[in-house]
Amino acid sequence: MFKVGVIGCGNMGEAIIKGLIEKAGINSTSIVVNDINKERQNYIVEKYNVAGSDIRKVVNLSEIVFLVVKPKDLQDSLESIKDLFKENQILISVLAGVKIEKIKSIVEKPLVVRIMPNTPALIGEGVIGVSFEKDTEKKQEIIDLLKGLGEVFEVKEELLDVITGLSGSGPAYVFTFIDALAQGGVKMGLPYQDALKIATQTVLGAAKLLKETGEHPAVLRDTVSSPAGTTIYGLHELEKKNFKDAVISAVETATKRSKEL
Ligand SMILES: NC(=O)C1=CN([C@@H]2O[C@H](COP(=O)(O)OP(=O)(O)OC[C@H]3O[C@@H](n4cnc5c(N)ncnc54)[C@H](O)[C@@H]3O)[C@@H](O)[C@H]2O)C=CC1
Ligand SMILES: O=C(O)[C@@H]1CCC=N1
Incomplete structure (x- = not known):
């Protein structure tokens, strides 16, 4: 057996x-x-x-x-x-x-x-x-x-x-986000391989910090954002391009697709 x-x-x-x-x-x-x-x-x-x-x-x-x-x-x-x-x-x-x-x-x-x-x-x-x-x-x-x-x-x-729409499919969303972060780095002058390592560690470190502190993501986000600093300028771009809206819709649409299979 x-x-x-x-x-x-x-x-x-x-x-x-x-x-x-x-x-x-x-x-x-x-x-x-x-x-x-x-x-x-x-x-x-x-x-x-x-x-x-x-x-x-x-x-x-x-x-x-x-x-x-x-x-x-x-x-x-x-x-x-x-x-x-x-x-x-x-x-x-x-x-x-x-x-x-x-x-x-x-x-x-x-x-x-x-x-x-x-x-x-x-x-x-x-x-x-x-x-x-x-x-x-x-x-x-x-x-x-x-x-x-x-x-x-x-x-x-x-x-x-x-769960299927969130974590089942989720790694694909995260890989796409990491690739996009790295490409942003390339656009601003970093070689892709370095940018990819930096983007990957950024996501891993942020996820671990969230998990280990148990803080709300918004609290940790605010610790990164200095008044009139770089982060709020970057975050504003994400807001203008409806980043959160896109992510919420991705989970919603994938969940609906799972129900159809
Ligand atoms: N890939 C992912 O991230 C996730 C996949 N799943 C589920 O896991 C299942 C498999 O997905 P993947 O591994 O990505 O697909 P896949 O296409 O990589 O693997 C499926 C395997 O099943 C074999 N197979 C097909 N018919 C068979 C049969 N009659 N007898 C024995 N083997 C047979 C195929 O040859 C293939 O190697 C799907 O139902 C999917 O919904 C669930 C969670 C995550
Ligand atoms: O794309 C799919 O249908 C499967 C289920 C979750 C991840 N992969």
């Missing part, structure tokens, strides 16, 4: 496998993986020293099965395995927008848990939203496992769409 099986070893599947091994303390020999793309499966097997197997064996041999395919591949991926699950197994779905109810309509037996992680799970710094099909004595064990991937927030299932 394996502790964990992973079906779908793309970007998020790899993040989960790496996070489980390097941060959650799951031994690589306790993990079995499958991907319809055998090249990808072999790459993951070699890189992380996990077992590779056909999809049916992954279900037959794992206590906990992570399903990490795209929402469009839900039906196909579950078709050949839906009758294999047993009552005491756990199926953790990572699929954005796909409701527990829909998964239960295909597979009846396992306890279905829905999570919404993000790619920083790759380094144990993710955000993981989680909803359980029902209360279970296995809840703490599952939460402890997920803690290896990052900070875990248990929410009502309908709020997982918001």
Whole structure:
């Protein structure tokens, strides 16, 4: 038996496998993986020293099965395995927008848990939203496992769409912001590689300061802004270009999209 099986070893599947091994303390020999793309499966097997197997064996041999395919591949991926699950197994779905109810309509037996992680799970710094099909004595064990991937927030299932629009998609917004900061630096004369390092550390440092002090962001913003200084001039530009409006709309629109998937 394996502790964990992973079906779908793309970007998020790899993040989960790496996070489980390097941060959650799951031994690589306790993990079995499958991907319809055998090249990808072999790459993951070699890189992380996990077992590779056909999809049916992954279900037959794992206590906990992570399903990490795209929402469009839900039906196909579950078709050949839906009758294999047993009552005491756990199926953790990572699929954005796909409701527990829909998964239960295909597979009846396992306890279905829905999570919404993000790619920083790759380094144990993710955000993981989680909803359980029902209360279970296995809840703490599952939460402890997920803690290896990052900070875990248990929410009502309908709020997982918001988690998707905020932290699931969020790294992409932050990467875009960091790239834009760096390009600003380039425009004003810094080489891109230096500007990128400076922009990245600025975002990391600001996020850590916020987290460690527990202050409201507006309080910390005011500590940076000297009267008639540089920062208020920069902030005014962001206001004029509707920066906050754009960010709020990004989360809103991505949340709505998650509900549509
Ligand atoms: N990439 C991200 O930041 C996040 C993704 N997710 C969710 O994770 C899921 C996967 O996303 P990504 O990893 O980005 O996609 P991806 O396209 O990188 O990986 C999906 C993998 O599933 C494999 N696959 C497809 N059909 C299969 C089948 N029938 N059996 C076995 N393997 C199969 C594909 O070959 C591919 O390697 C999606 O449902 C997405 O909503 C959730 C949170 C964040
Ligand atoms: O873009 C997507 O649909 C997935 C869900 C959250 C992050 N990536």
